[in-house]
Amino acid sequence: MPRDPFLLLMDRDGTLMVDVGYPNDPDTVRLIPGAAEAVREMVKLGAVPAVVSNQSGIARGRITRDQAMAVHTRFVDLFEAASGVKLPCFYCPHGPNAGCKCRKPKPKLLKMAAYTLGFAGSPTVIIGDKPADVLAGKAFGAYTIWLSHGNMYTEEPPPDAIANNWPAADAILRQWIVTKDETA
Ligand SMILES: [Mg+2]
Numbered sequence: 483m484p485r486d487p488f489l490l491l492m493d494r495d496g497t498l499m500v501d502v503g504y505p506n507d508p509d510t511v512r513l514i515p516g517a518a519e520a521v522r523e524m525v526k527l528g529a530v531p532a533v534v535s536n537q538s539g540i541a542r543g544r545i546t547r548d549q550a551m552a553v554h555t556r557f558v559d560l561f562e563a564a565s566g567v568k569l570p571c572f573y574c575p576h577g578p579n580a581g582c583k584c585r586k587p588k589p590k591l592l593k594m595a596a597y598t599l600g601f602a603g604s605p606t607v608i609i610g611d612k613p614a615d616v617l618a619g620k621a622f623g624a625y626t627i628w629l630s631h632g633n634m635y636t637e638e639p640p641p642d643a644i645a646n647n648w649p650a651a652d653a654i655l656r657q658w659i660v661t662k663d664e665t666a
């Protein structure tokens with residue numbers, strides 16, 4: 483049975499690839515276990531996936547734009563090889579004090595992704611490993627899943643769901659899809 487599409491927004495560092503802090507070397511890019519498999523399965527269930535990522539290392543002078551692009555390219559290629567899914571990526575390159583509207587926890591990066599992909603107003607899920615991901619998702623009106631890696635969530639408001647790894651996130655997403663389709 484065909485499913486109604488939904489937007490699956492995901493943080494990058496610490497969510498889809500191992501967080502090394504201001505990644506500047508494409509050779510260090512490693513995927514988080516289970517992420518590619520889960521995204522591949524979610525696409526079969528109607529997900530339109532995209533990445534929304536803060537990359538303040540550029541503004542902080544920790545990484546160059548060329549390094550950021552090299553890491554981006556390596557990440558997209560690795561993820562596509564593992565999942566068959568080529569991820570569109572939306573980045574905020576600004577620093578925390580720049581006053582931009584796209585750095586999470588603000589929701590503009592999520593809005594840009596939704597409009598660019600033609601899924602503004604569609605049901606949306608965001609998965610991320612930081613409170614900023616949850617807060618941006620709440621401001622956007624998304625269903626929020628916090629990828630905890632076993633940590634405690636201490637901020638307010640809490641996420642809609644907590645998954646300690648990608649298989650757990652996959653199970654939560656499947657339940658969310660069922661609920662979404664029942665209430666549609
Ligand atoms: Mg992260």
Ligand SMILES: [Zn+2]
Nearest residue numbers: 574582584585
């Ligand atoms: Zn920004």
